[in-house]
Amino acid sequence: MSYDLYFGPEDDEPRPPDPAAWNNVVSQARALLGDVTVFDDPPNWELEHEGTGISVNHWEGGWGISVPYRWHGEAASHVVDLMYQVARIVERESGLDGNDPQLDCPLVDADAAAAVQIFDAVAARYGMVGLTPPM
Numbered sequence: 001m002s003y004d005l006y007f008g009p010e011d012d013e014p015r016p017p018d019p020a021a022w023n024n025v026v027s028q029a030r031a032l033l034g035d036v037t038v039f040d041d042p043p044n045w046e047l048e049h050e051g052t053g054i055s056v057n058h059w060e061g062g063w064g065i066s067v068p069y070r071w072h073g074e075a076a077s078h079v080v081d082l083m084y085q086v087a088r089i090v091e092r093e094s095g096l097d098g099n100d101p102q103l104d105c106p107l108v109d110a111d112a113a114a115a116v117q118i119f120d121a122v123a124a125r126y127g128m129v130g131l132t133p134p135m
Helices: 019-033 073-094 112-125
Strands: 002-008 037-041 044-048 055-059 062-068 097-100
Touching: 002 073, 002 112, 019 044, 019 055, 019 073, 055 073, 062 073, 073 097, 073 112
Parallel strands: none
Antiparallel strands: 002 062, 002 097, 037 044, 044 055, 055 062
8 A cells, every 4th residue: 555646747648758857857866865776677667765665657658656654653744745855856857747646636735744644544544653764
């Protein structure tokens, strides 16, 4: 189970893969997150940050971000902040608008506190409270 963000054009027309945008996202994500693992298999690419679980993918022209629901409280707040910072990078580099389906809104309107509440609820439901926070 993960918290997911999606990016797409307003007209829902598929776009071709964008290796230049991908490379820019990777370099900026590294600057923000530190050490990340990148999997290259064009036209599919994926970036993973082990410490937070943040994953960014660019699959055949589509973009997405996912984060496992393993954080709560201050750790969730920290991870959500990083997730949304990475999302702004993807929006800027891909030229696509992001959407937060958990909050049912575009990223520009997403409320980090509401996202943290979702992380907290899932952590409480599945006994994940008490995990070591990423920093």
